[in-house]
Amino acid sequence: MMHTEYYIFLSSALFTIGVIGVLTRRNVLIILMSIELILNAVNINLVALSQYFKSVDGQVFAIFVITDAAAEAAVGLGLIIALFRNKETVNADEIDLLKW
């Protein structure tokens, strides 16, 4: 049995990379991909702790997180298509319709 800490370190590292991606990239598509990275980091954490406590509750939560990720990807990509049709850009810096 391996230390659960290792999995939590990996999860933190992946989470941090995802957050850096969300904060620094301009391309909206890559921001969405970074959100997927963050959700995967959360899933690693949930599964590792579910294994540690010998219960499947954590894995059930991971399934709900994956469901949310699918819903988020579908709606987010639909939004990007609508945005690209109206503004011809996927650059987050240029999407400033609500700014004045």
Added chain:
Amino acid sequence: MPELITFIFLSIVALVSAVMVITRHNAVHSAIWLIGTLFAVGGIFLLQHAEFLFAVQIILYVGGIMVLFLFVVMLVDIDVAMKQARYARQWQVAFVTALLLVAILGYALYNHGTGLNLPARPMGAAPALNTQAVGSALYQNYMLPTEIASLLLLVAMVGAVIMAKRKLQ
């Protein structure tokens, strides 16, 4: 020991692919590196004896969500995005925020040298048949959340179609 070697290999694959995802110019390359990360995370689920989640990860993430991503990447104009700068204007602020996040996570994990201080591991064996155990939990204890999740997927599907539609009648 083989477990540790597998874990280190999968972690390196996951982290290197994740760094590649957030540094590539071309969104198609990012999507392909993201598939690498997703596969490695799936392997880590397998290492943790979460076989059902491994199958869900491969079928739903790699098979479903990534195809959706690649579709949209192909639909929007890549050439325009390629010519623009990769990183947003606020990258200095983002760098400071990321450092702060690393500090907070490091502090929480280090915890005055005592580590995570997890509660004691319960006695008894883990459920032997993972898929069966997850299935029973989903349809017995988590019946209502499962129904709400299916409703959420329906709403997301309708929402995605309405968003991508050209004109609303």
